[in-house]
Structures are given as C-alpha cells and as structure tokens.
Amino acid sequence: MTIKVLVVDDSALIRHILSEIIKSEPDMQIVGAAPDAFVAKKLVLETSPDVITLDIEMPKVDGLRFLEVMMNAKPTPVVMISTLTEKGADATLRSLELGAIDFVAKPKIGVAEGMAAYHQLIAEKIRTAAQSKVKRTKPAIRPSVNAVNYTGTEKIIAIGASTGGTEAIKEVLSTFPANAPATVITQHMPTGFTSTYAKRLDALCQMQVKEAKGGERLLPGQAYLAPGDKHLEIERSGADYRIRLSDGARVSGHKPSVDVMFNSICKSAGSNALGVLLTGMGKDGANGLLEMFKAGSETFCQNEASCIVYGMPKVAIEKGAAKQVVSLEGMGKAIMQAVEKMSAGSRL
Structure with a gap:
C-alpha cells in the first residue's frame, strides 16, 4: 500500500525537505504541501491523505487549532513537526492530547542538514502513523481514585x-x-x-x-x-x-x-x-x-x-x-x- 502524505508547514524550506524525503520512499506519495491551515484544509478534503505532517507554529491558524478541528471533523494520523524548546515541548505534548500520533523535533540549528539527517526517523514515524488507530478526541474525564491498601516500600x-x-x-x-x-x-x-x-x-x-x-x-x-x-x-x-x-x-x-x-x-x-x-x-x-x-x-x-x-x-x-x-x-x-x-x- 502506498502511503499518501500531506505536508503542512509555513517554511518553504521544510516543505521542500519533507517532500523530497517522502518522494524518495518507494511506499510513500506526496499528495500536497500546504503553507497554512486554510490551504491544508482544502487539500485534506481533496486528497484524503493517509498521514499528515504538521508544523505547530504557523501564521493565521496555528497547528494545534488546525489539529483540534480536523480530529473532530476528519480524524487522520498526524506526525507533528516540533521545536526543541520548552515552549515547543509543551505544545507538542498538547498536540498528542489532541490526537496526534507522534512527533519529530526540528534541529535548533542547521535545519536543512538536520532534517536531512532525520530522513530515516521521519520515514519511520510516517509508516508508524499510517498503521495507527486514530480516534476522535473526547473531553477528559477525571477518574475516581481510591486509596490502595498498601503501606510499604518493597513493591x-x-x-x-x-x-x-x-x-x-x-x-x-x-x-x-x-x-x-x-x-x-x-x-x-x-x-x-x-x-x-x-x-x-x-x-x-x-x-x-x-x-x-x-x-x-x-x-x-x-x-x-x-x-x-x-x-x-x-x-x-x-x-x-x-x-x-x-x-x-x-x-x-x-x-x-x-x-x-x-x-x-x-x-x-x-x-x-x-x-x-x-x-x-x-x-x-x-x-x-x-x-x-x-x-x-x-x-x-x-x-x-x-x-x-x-x-x-x-x-x-x-x-x-x-x-x-x-x-x-x-x-x-x-x-x-x-x-x-x-x-x-x-x-x-
């Protein structure tokens, strides 16, 4: 099965690098590359991708908002493209709460060289996402917690x-x-x-x-x-x-x-x-x-x-x-x- 992939990133450089990685994989097909959430929404409806790579930080509508809306309307496996910062880590974990399958961290410096070095990792993440089960997000329900009958240190x-x-x-x-x-x-x-x-x-x-x-x-x-x-x-x-x-x-x-x-x-x-x-x-x-x-x-x-x-x-x-x-x-x-x-x- 050929995995249809949509790339969503406001950086033309990252879109190009990810597109080239996907094109080089025999089991993958690039079906579109969107610079923002509005173009991405249109391409999702037109191409029905199997996997989306999604940048968190984008203009107009950020990746988290786009992810939240999409996971309710048309749940699709998503691999987030994140930044290696504390703020980026927090947003990435929020994306996983919203239904993203996994993430790849962008290098802090030397983005082109770093992303190329991540070629195998990115391809593996996309393949894993394609095999995953995606579920619509549901409101978090605080579970009831009862004390356990245990007082020791040996377990x-x-x-x-x-x-x-x-x-x-x-x-x-x-x-x-x-x-x-x-x-x-x-x-x-x-x-x-x-x-x-x-x-x-x-x-x-x-x-x-x-x-x-x-x-x-x-x-x-x-x-x-x-x-x-x-x-x-x-x-x-x-x-x-x-x-x-x-x-x-x-x-x-x-x-x-x-x-x-x-x-x-x-x-x-x-x-x-x-x-x-x-x-x-x-x-x-x-x-x-x-x-x-x-x-x-x-x-x-x-x-x-x-x-x-x-x-x-x-x-x-x-x-x-x-x-x-x-x-x-x-x-x-x-x-x-x-x-x-x-x-x-x-x-x-």
Missing part, C-alpha cells in the same frame, strides 16, 4: 510505552492513588521533552511525578520518568531500591529502553514488582517483561482494541509474557487490585 510498578504512550501513561497514572507503590516509567521520547512531560503528569496525578536524576531512593507515592537520553535502571541497596541512570548504547533500538528497565527490576525486585507494557511500535520491553514474568512479577499488557499502535504489547503477549491483558480504561484498577493481592499477608 515497584514499572511502566513502558512508545507511540501513543504519553496519553496512555497519563490515563493509567491518573488512576493511581497518592499512596501507590513507587512507579518507574520509560517512555520513548527525546531529551528535552521528558522534563516537561513529567511536570504535566505531576499536575494531573495524585502521585508526585518527576524526571529521574539518578540516585533517588524509590518511595511510595512517587513516580520517576526516565530522561530522554539515559537508560533507567533499578538497583538494590540494602532494604532500599535506588535509581541508576546509564548512558550506554541503544537497546532494542532505543535509549531509554524499556527492556533495560524491566531487566534491572527483574534482578532487583523479582516477585515484588509489577510490569506494565502499553501501546508502542516495535518490540522494546517484550523480552524484559518475559524475564519479569519468569521471576514471578505480575505482568500486564494493553489489549489490541485500546492501543494506538499494537506492537510492543503484541510481541510480549505472543511470547507469553503477560499474566493479564487489559484495556487501557481498566489498566489502573487491575494494577491496584494486583498490588493489594500481593500485599495481603506480606511484611509491611
């Missing part, structure tokens, strides 16, 4: 995700009570975006959410997000668990890697841990979740129907790594039920 929850994961993690974590076990998170995201994402989660959740710095002692009611350029691992330190950040090579194609996090928890926590694998392209986390399963951890995978991209959970389920396969809507409740079951009769 750890580990969550891994990729494409579609920023919203999936938010939905799960917002159901966790303030006294939930310490939670560590690896979401495939470039450096410069994870600190902003952690702040957004912290504002929405009862748990305290922060970007991991390394060396922290894991405590109940705290959630720690892997930074965009480091692997997050858990080490045992006496009776405590502590976070270790490492700058090693990519694992399963990623840094941070879900497999690295899961494997470290398997060794340090074993049956005291709960592993959760959410939506995402590829297979990162599948092998690590299987090792957690073998070590006696409780393991969960998001079901196909609720995934934006049913890749990582699918591989894990096929490997037999999931004790439970749960919808995104029911994931938080299932995890907390497992925590209470694990805690029953255990040392507190």
Whole structure:
C-alpha cells in the first residue's frame, strides 16, 4: 500500500525537505504541501491523505487549532513537526492530547542538514502513523481514585510505552492513588521533552511525578520518568531500591529502553514488582517483561482494541509474557487490585 502524505508547514524550506524525503520512499506519495491551515484544509478534503505532517507554529491558524478541528471533523494520523524548546515541548505534548500520533523535533540549528539527517526517523514515524488507530478526541474525564491498601516500600510498578504512550501513561497514572507503590516509567521520547512531560503528569496525578536524576531512593507515592537520553535502571541497596541512570548504547533500538528497565527490576525486585507494557511500535520491553514474568512479577499488557499502535504489547503477549491483558480504561484498577493481592499477608 502506498502511503499518501500531506505536508503542512509555513517554511518553504521544510516543505521542500519533507517532500523530497517522502518522494524518495518507494511506499510513500506526496499528495500536497500546504503553507497554512486554510490551504491544508482544502487539500485534506481533496486528497484524503493517509498521514499528515504538521508544523505547530504557523501564521493565521496555528497547528494545534488546525489539529483540534480536523480530529473532530476528519480524524487522520498526524506526525507533528516540533521545536526543541520548552515552549515547543509543551505544545507538542498538547498536540498528542489532541490526537496526534507522534512527533519529530526540528534541529535548533542547521535545519536543512538536520532534517536531512532525520530522513530515516521521519520515514519511520510516517509508516508508524499510517498503521495507527486514530480516534476522535473526547473531553477528559477525571477518574475516581481510591486509596490502595498498601503501606510499604518493597513493591515497584514499572511502566513502558512508545507511540501513543504519553496519553496512555497519563490515563493509567491518573488512576493511581497518592499512596501507590513507587512507579518507574520509560517512555520513548527525546531529551528535552521528558522534563516537561513529567511536570504535566505531576499536575494531573495524585502521585508526585518527576524526571529521574539518578540516585533517588524509590518511595511510595512517587513516580520517576526516565530522561530522554539515559537508560533507567533499578538497583538494590540494602532494604532500599535506588535509581541508576546509564548512558550506554541503544537497546532494542532505543535509549531509554524499556527492556533495560524491566531487566534491572527483574534482578532487583523479582516477585515484588509489577510490569506494565502499553501501546508502542516495535518490540522494546517484550523480552524484559518475559524475564519479569519468569521471576514471578505480575505482568500486564494493553489489549489490541485500546492501543494506538499494537506492537510492543503484541510481541510480549505472543511470547507469553503477560499474566493479564487489559484495556487501557481498566489498566489502573487491575494494577491496584494486583498490588493489594500481593500485599495481603506480606511484611509491611
């Protein structure tokens, strides 16, 4: 199948670069290049693209407003073209809330050279978007949160995700009570975006959410997000668990890697841990979740129907790594039920 792509960007240079990248891919076709939202709206109706690349910062009507209107009128997979700034990161995360599938960060300098170097990444993002499930955005509903019957430091929850994961993690974590076990998170995201994402989660959740710095002692009611350029691992330190950040090579194609996090928890926590694998392209986390399963951890995978991209959970389920396969809507409740079951009769 040929993927029809519409490019929307106010920069003639970026439109040209993206168009050339798309033209060079044998499975893609450029169906239009729009300089603003008004031309883009016309081309969407005329060409019915499979994927749209969309700039956030545009004149007249910005990318976020265009995205919001389009996702209600004609939901289409969108890859955002973002800037590597704090303001750009915040707008990018907002675009994911509005229904964008993924994003590519523009280089701060040397745009032409930088975008050309991103050729493979951009092509992969477009292919992933073409395979994704797009849903009309719906008003956010604050979930009811009840305290869990748990008071200890020996349990750890580990969550891994990729494409579609920023919203999936938010939905799960917002159901966790303030006294939930310490939670560590690896979401495939470039450096410069994870600190902003952690702040957004912290504002929405009862748990305290922060970007991991390394060396922290894991405590109940705290959630720690892997930074965009480091692997997050858990080490045992006496009776405590502590976070270790490492700058090693990519694992399963990623840094941070879900497999690295899961494997470290398997060794340090074993049956005291709960592993959760959410939506995402590829297979990162599948092998690590299987090792957690073998070590006696409780393991969960998001079901196909609720995934934006049913890749990582699918591989894990096929490997037999999931004790439970749960919808995104029911994931938080299932995890907390497992925590209470694990805690029953255990040392507190």
